[in-house]
Amino acid sequence: MSAPEGRILAGIADIAAAAWDACLPGEAESHAYYTACDALAAQTGVGLRMAAACAEADGEVVAVAPFFRLNYRLDTPLQGKLRSFGDALFRHMPGLVTLKVLCVGSPYAERCHLGFSPTLDAAGRAAAFQALAAALERQAAEEKAHLVVWKDLAPAEEEGFGRALKQAGFARLGSLPIALLDLPFKDEAAYLATLSAATRKDIKRKLAKAGEVRIAFHTDIAGLEPRIDELYEATRAQSGLDYGELEVLPPGYFGAVSQALGERAVFALYWVGEELAAFNLLLVEPGRVIDKFLGMRYPLAREHNLYAVSWMANVRFCLERGIDKLQSGQTAYASKLRFGSRLVPSTLHVRHRLAPLQWALRSLSPWLGFERFDPDLAAIARKKAA
Structure with missing residues (x-):
């Protein structure tokens, strides 16, 4: 197989349904699901639109991932009384707490549907992932996104690609478990x-x-x-x-x-x-x-x-x-x-394009995970600590 090359497409509908579903076999949150969600968001103007990245080798799609753009408020994980503080800050200084984000994953799913052709071995998956990641990085740079985020990686994806993301400079944060x-x-x-x-x-x-x-x-x-x-x-x-x-x-x-x-x-x-x-x-x-x-x-x-x-x-x-x-x-x-x-744990991997801010993000990452601010999870953690 030739070296995979990454491509960015305007929508998931631009990838053949058979090729997408072959990379994510058995998923109900399939090509049909995502294209229906995206078509509805486009029609109504409500909800986040999705694009897609794929890796191709020898003319065949060997890896796929959805992604979307988001103006992300840094106080999003905060809930309850802490969220009131974030709302006040946003009203007075919205530019300070809002970042332009390219987010790999979907707003309509609880995991990142990162899929690979079943024909790939471990080395082929690693090469296809690198091609996907490189294409997404180029797109983020072109759009001048402040952050690139890999959203809700499942344990298998975390084990397979977490190290590569760390080597690429991403900070790891806890997401909400499933x-x-x-x-x-x-x-x-x-x-x-x-x-x-x-x-x-x-x-x-x-x-x-x-x-x-x-x-x-x-x-x-x-x-x-x-x-x-x-x-x-x-x-x-x-x-x-x-x-x-x-x-x-x-x-x-x-x-x-x-x-x-x-x-x-x-x-x-x-x-x-x-x-x-x-x-x-x-x-x-x-x-x-x-x-x-x-x-x-x-x-x-x-x-x-x-x-x-x-x-x-x-x-x-x-x-x-x-x-x-x-x-x-x-x-x-x-x-x-x-x-x-x-x-079942989920993880986020986040990188800011400015090195000093990424250093701060990496330093603060143990305290920024979504799971720290969910009321039920916080109560469970307190009970375990008692």
């Missing part, structure tokens, strides 16, 4: 048996009080899109966390994803009488279900314990299909850990 529930169980009872007695009792009590809740699974949500959008926005406002543009979805996102992914996008709908009280978007893969988004109507959701009800519905969904992993994302860690999940 909650993952392993389900090697024959049935629901076997899963419940792994939880504490108090948690089992709590779940059973909440399920017993949810008799009025009707659950239906759909792959077609035609006509329900406005209500689903409303539930998502209500839940986002209720969360108390704010990660800025990184959590803004284009209007119509759920309908577009449903159409793009077909049976790989399953909506669990929770009805109380004629009222749609909650929804859950599940992205279905051969060995994993991604609990992508949960939206609930308050106070109805609390009155019917819909978080616990939806959790157990998702567990049953996986067990009935022989799927042994339920991924439930980067929020509400306390409940997910109590229900048996483990936390």
Whole structure:
């Protein structure tokens, strides 16, 4: 194989779907998913647009990665009272806390979809990664981006390429981990048996009080899109966390994803009488279900314990299909850990184009990770330290 060469493309749609998906086999967050998200952002003017980088050798695509541009506020990791301080600083000196960023990864996924052709060996992957990285660095220099960020590298990518990024001068920061529930169980009872007695009792009590809740699974949500959008926005406002543009979805996102992914996008709908009280978007893969988004109507959701009800519905969904992993994302860690999940780390790699500021960033990196400012993770860390 000839040496790979990196290229920048205006959008993921400019790479053939078969070539992209061959580098990221089995992913529900696939070429179809990303192109649907990007087309919607372009159409509505809401949400972040994505571009793509690829590496080619002998006329074939051998590596791919999405990227996007972001005017990033340095106070984004801060939450609660600390965020109020950041807001005040931004109002008076926006240029001091806002940087132009080229970010490798996606605002619509919780991991960096860095993919490689299955034909590559370890040396070939390393060469393709270097070609991708070089193309992205050239693009960042051309755009005069202050920062280049590799967002949410999973453990396998961190192990494979973290050292190369460090040698290239990047500082490593902790990102928000992903909650993952392993389900090697024959049935629901076997899963419940792994939880504490108090948690089992709590779940059973909440399920017993949810008799009025009707659950239906759909792959077609035609006509329900406005209500689903409303539930998502209500839940986002209720969360108390704010990660800025990184959590803004284009209007119509759920309908577009449903159409793009077909049976790989399953909506669990929770009805109380004629009222749609909650929804859950599940992205279905051969060995994993991604609990992508949960939206609930308050106070109805609390009155019917819909978080616990939806959790157990998702567990049953996986067990009935022989799927042994339920991924439930980067929020509400306390409940997910109590229900048996483990936390899979994610990392950020960041480099400022000005050497003095990069030195400061590297020096401060142990204190700048997102995981330090999430309320649930902070409480868990304090509990462990006590």
